[in-house]
Amino acid sequence: MVFPSTQFALFFVLIFIPAIRLKYQPKAYVWYILLINIIFYSLFGLKFLLILIIDILVNYFIILLQSKYQKNKAVLIVGLILNIVLLGFFKYFVFTTNILLQAEILKATTFIPTILIPVGISFYTFKVIAHLMDTYRGELLKPKFSAYASYISFFPQITSGPIARAKEFYEDLEAPRNNYFNLGETTTLVLGGLFKKLVLASFIFNFIGGPFANPLNYSSLDLIIAAFAYSTMLYADFSGYSDMSNGISNLLGFRAPLNFNSPYKAMGFKDFWNRWHISLSSWFRDYLYIPLGGNRKGKLRKYINIFITMFVSGLWHGAGLNYIVWGTIHAVGSVLSHIFGETEYLKNFRDKGIFNKFLKFAAQILTFFIITIAWIYFNSRNLSTANQFVLGMFSSDITQNTLINWRLIGTVIFIFGLNYFGEYIKYFVTKIINHLNLVFAVLIISALAYIIIRLGPDLMPPFVYFNF
Amino acid sequence: MEHDNKILLVIISALVIVFVANFPASIKEIRELASKAEERISLTQENLEDNSFSSFIMKLKNLEDRIWNKIKGVEPIISEKKIAKETSNEKEVKEEKVEEEKEVKGEKIFSLPIKIVMLGDSMIMVGFGPNLEEQLIEKEQVSVFREGKFSTGLNRIDYFDWYARTEALIQEHTPDILIVMFGANDGQGILDENGTAFKLSDPKWDEVYQRRVLNYMTTFSSKVKKIYWVGHPISLSPDFGPKFARMNKIYQSESLKFQNIEYIDMWKRMSVDGKYASALPSKDGTIGLVKQSDDVHVTEHGGKIMAEDIMEILSEDIDWK
Structure with a gap:
């Protein structure tokens, strides 16, 4: 169920x-x-x-x-x-x-x-x-x-x-049952999660199965679109699930941990893991990285510990070589992020006002690109298919594009926008619902639920993280 | 507590409103289920002849459905007449082509280029489907379109209508060959043409399901040159094993009624001397587990072995060059 x-x-x-x-x-x-x-x-x-x-x-x-x-x-x-x-x-x-x-x-x-x-x-x-x-x-x-x-x-x-x-x-x-929620917040969590999963992620799911199964059958442009589509689908799918889960927990009187915080805004891998599947990354931090010694035994040991933690996280996700590559990309990326963040020269350069905004934006885009490449290994059938996919993004024998679909591209951009502006939308919707009287609240919530259901697919694909 | 009561009131009210708003659609689905079972597909939903108030509601709902489908980008429903007209033309062309090819090639039915559509349930989505697609696209001048849907089949066409979807895919891709695999989700109660439900344990279930299969085969065998119907691999699952054996029997017996439908017995091919095998070698000698933990889906390795077997069968009919 x-x-x-x-x-x-x-x-x-x-x-x-x-x-x-x-x-x-x-x-x-x-x-x-x-x-x-x-x-x-x-x-x-x-x-x-x-x-x-x-x-x-x-x-x-x-x-x-x-x-x-x-x-x-x-x-x-x-x-x-x-x-x-x-x-x-x-x-x-x-x-x-x-x-x-x-x-x-x-x-x-x-x-x-x-x-x-x-x-x-x-x-x-x-x-x-x-x-x-x-x-x-x-x-x-x-x-x-x-x-x-x-x-x-x-x-x-x-x-x-x-x-x-x-x-x-x-x-x-x-404790006595404090309400950790109000009607607006809970509605936004549950309906927002439902919207992300049922409408956005389910829609994208229809397009990505083919390219990830057999990339040789697709053009470079198709593969690029599919890669970014998967990045956004995974975010909508998993954060949608987490939002619904948190909404339900809140209704039953339990605080629920924030699991996603605009992950594709991350500047570097370290930042990414502070924003993506936060409850898992903090679990790995507290129960693997810190017991390994954390940062208490010198810089080299710290980097080794980071590498081990991310590598084990990769292994946990799956037992194929593609997961090992995925874990290794994140392990290397996280170590480099820490080195970058701790190097005085780079720190000063990064903080220079004139370049600050540009650098931040460039760091976000670069991080998103590399993470998208890493997701290809995460979602492929095996290592060779993943390699075919990545190579195919640069050069493919197929010239006919099949994924140039404005709804797909629009949905990908929309999810990417949600990653940036989701919190503002959430705040706005919460505020509106909380200011409505009960009758209007019921009507608005019902209308939103109905629209989401009708925009959703006949067949909802399974949640990605159900497999883990 | 007052706050909780307010939330409860909102939840229940919202559920009731959404349910009521969707209610005519549910009624329509139940009504259509019976007609779909026997008369294959009612592609044009406008043709529901009913003078009652419910008919008016249904028409409004259909209009609303069209608007939602337009927003979602779902392909428009194709009129039955258009299908019939186009497919009869295509059929003639294809039959001529088959005859010519038979004369030229001798026993090979197909020459290149060739278009293949693979469709079915989750077996087409993961494991088997991607592996067969991979092996097919390695061949020159072969175009493949693969579409699988989780939790679907020929039973619960109220949930997902493979008859309509197959028709649409044939229209879109005009394939020479259909490769289909159904049944993993079909082992459940079934409704016959009159809306009577039959439990899986009822011997009449087989008759109703047989008619579903026959309808599918009758409808689409005339629209492509050949259908390869892939049966289920052997399963030790006390739940799925006996179901698959029953369904395979139906697929096999019905396919014999058509010259251009070939049943592929995966039960035998994925076993050793008729007995269940946990691990099998692929052509390159690699040994690996063939079944996923549910004993229904195949592993990547199992999918590769199934695909290799099917490629052998296809090679008997296709001149790959």
């Missing part, structure tokens, strides 16, 4: 009515949240639910051990290994099996079962690992089982994040 569906709308109305009353009774509310999490997740399959329940039980047991043997590294390491092995098993089963087959360690005649990857396993494992490390660091006290289980399985975030932090979640569970 995905957010932009009638089933989900009905599900939400049904669960929201009791939530309004229960929100103000924390003891009951925590169990209520857990119950709806279980119902929601069970719709993806009972086997997945069983894995999630076992995962929660085992990890809660580890937390109990952590609270008994405080600051015990062995307990933490066992917990981390268990979770990393579990995640690795599901994510890299096919990749590893293929290597074993090609190395003839496994025979072709061996029966190899097919393993379904549980929905959202990456995202709930990230939460589990963060919790183990925060407990070890003494930043979290032993939670109640109901609170812990509710946090790990929190339904608006379980399939594709954002990766919320436990501390804030527990505070929201315990």
